[in-house]
Amino acid sequence: MAEPTDWRSQTTERALNRLERQGFAWEFLRRNPDYRSDYDRMRGTPASPPSVSLPQRSVAHQWGLRFPDRSRSLGY
Known part of the structure; x- marks a missing residue:
C-alpha cells in the first residue's frame, strides 16, 4: 500500500x-499502521513473509469493511 500523504499539509487538509x-473513514483507516500491516500480509507484499496470509473476509470483518457494490463478471 502506498504511503498516504501527510495529513498536516494544507492541500491534504483541504481535501479531507x-x-x-x-x-473520511477510509482516509483515517488507511493511515492506521495495524491496518496497513494486515493489508500488506493479505496482499502478500514483500513487506511480509509469503507464508503469512489473511483471508480477505477476515481482514474485512476485523476492520469493519463492507463492499455492497461488488463488481460483477462482464461475461467475457
Whole structure:
C-alpha cells in the first residue's frame, strides 16, 4: 500500500475537509499502521513473509469493511 500523504499539509487538509463520512473513514483507516500491516500480509507484499496470509473476509470483518457494490463478471 502506498504511503498516504501527510495529513498536516494544507492541500491534504483541504481535501479531507471536503470528504463525506465514508471518504473520511477510509482516509483515517488507511493511515492506521495495524491496518496497513494486515493489508500488506493479505496482499502478500514483500513487506511480509509469503507464508503469512489473511483471508480477505477476515481482514474485512476485523476492520469493519463492507463492499455492497461488488463488481460483477462482464461475461467475457
